Amino acid sequence: MEISKRSLIIFGLGWLTSMVLVGCVAGYYYMEHQNMLKKLEEYERQPLFMRVNICINYKEWNETIVWYNKTFVPLGCNLLNATQMVAVVNFTYWKSYNASFVDAINNVWNSGNKYWMWYRWTSSHWEYGSVGADKYILSPEETVMWRYEIPSYP
Amino acid sequence: MNCKRVALLAVITALCVGIQLTPRPPNVEATSLICFLVGFMFGACFGALLGALTMFINGFLSPWGFAGIIMPYQMAGMALMGFAGGFYRKILGENPNSVNHPTKILRLEVSSLAAFLTLIYDVITNIGWALPSGIPIIIALIQGAWFTVIHVASNVVFFGSAFFILVRIISSLLGETSWKSPKEA
Numbered sequence: 001m002e003i004s005k006r007s008l009i010i011f012g013l014g015w016l017t018s019m020v021l022v023g024c025v026a027g028y029y030y031m032e033h034q035n036m037l038k039k040l041e042e043y044e045r046q047p048l049f050m051r052v053n054i055c056i057n058y059k060e061w062n063e064t065i066v067w068y069n070k071t072f073v074p075l076g077c078n079l080l081n082a083t084q085m086v087a088v089v090n091f092t093y094w095k096s097y098n099a100s101f102v103d104a105i106n107n108v109w110n111s112g113n114k115y116w117m118w119y120r121w122t123s124s125h126w127e128y129g130s131v132g133a134d135k136y137i138l139s140p141e142e143t144v145m146w147r148y149e150i151p152s153y154p
Numbered sequence: 155m156n157c158k159r160v161a162l163l164a165v166i167t168a169l170c171v172g173i174q175l176t177p178r179p180p181n182v183e184a185t186s187l188i189c190f191l192v193g194f195m196f197g198a199c200f201g202a203l204l205g206a207l208t209m210f211i212n213g214f215l216s217p218w219g220f221a222g223i224i225m226p227y228q229m230a231g232m233a234l235m236g237f238a239g240g241f242y243r244k245i246l247g248e249n250p251n252s253v254n255h256p257t258k259i260l261r262l263e264v265s266s267l268a269a270f271l272t273l274i275y276d277v278i279t280n281i282g283w284a285l286p287s288g289i290p291i292i293i294a295l296i297q298g299a300w301f302t303v304i305h306v307a308s309n310v311v312f313f314g315s316a317f318f319i320l321v322r323i324i325s326s327l328l329g330e331t332s333w334k335s336p337k338e339a
């Protein structure tokens with residue numbers, strides 16, 4: 001198939017168009033990214049948000065440990081809400097305890113004697129969470145962990 | 155221009171304005187195709203006139219609201235589309251290929267041309283929006299990137315799939331050999 005000079009010029013224009021479009025779309029996402037960064041900076045300057053570190057330890061499932069460091073959460077956010085920002089959480093509210101009990105995280109369900117338990121990091125060790133996740137209010141820069149385990153209550 | 159041509163042109167103009175004014179997804183339009191087609195069939199000047207007139211009427215009656223200051227830019231952009239149709243036929247000249255069986259190259263040519271002309275149209279209209287707003291033109295283009303992509307993609311599809319079919323239909327209605335050089339309307 002013979003391609004004439006006219007065809008080549010027109011295809012060139014088509015190619016140029018696609019390049020311009022790719023450039024514009026890339027520019028669009030670059031601008032969006034910059035705007036997001038600016039917004040993040042603004043949020044961090046205002047005392048409305050904080051960062052926390054969340055660890056999900058699938059110890060008794062497949063021993064995977066996943067960290068969600070510097071997760072951006074509203075000030076005064078509880079552990080349950082913060083976890084919902086990084087994972088799919090199924091929970092049941094128990095009226096008698098006035099607290100929620102986590103049934104599954106990321107589709108790993110409590111079963112048999114294995115449960116999702118939570119801990120908070122003190123300066124030297126993990127401390128067992130003593131209240132329901134929705135009752136524990138996180139502090140800025142706090143580190144917490146969910147562990148799928150056979151509980152050994154203290 | 156004979157009566158048959160005048161009648162057909164009137165129908166196409168009405169169709170063009172009608173389709174342009176019909177509620178539709180943003181930036182998906184058949185006006186470019188029709189203006190280019192009319193320019194191709196009836197000459198560059200007539201295509202340009204049709205494009206400008208369509209956008210002029212659209213500027214007042216569009217379901218998206220009054221075009222305002224952007225209207226002259228839309229008219230210029232669509233006029234260019236119609237003019238390009240006539241110009242394209244001129245550069246094709248007495249092409250031996252039959253319009254009844256356009257080659258893949260020819261279809262690709264028309265699609266590429268559609269992409270380029272649509273981009274030019276969008277650049278022109280973005281200039282029309284950016285200048286009075288005091289926004290840099292490149293920023294205006296980037297902000298509307300996805301709208302441009304939709305516009306270009308839809309026109310590439312419309313031109314690639316429908317242009318030669320419509321040329322064939324109009325040619326047979328007019329009873330002319332498609333590839334004879336057009337007479338200016």
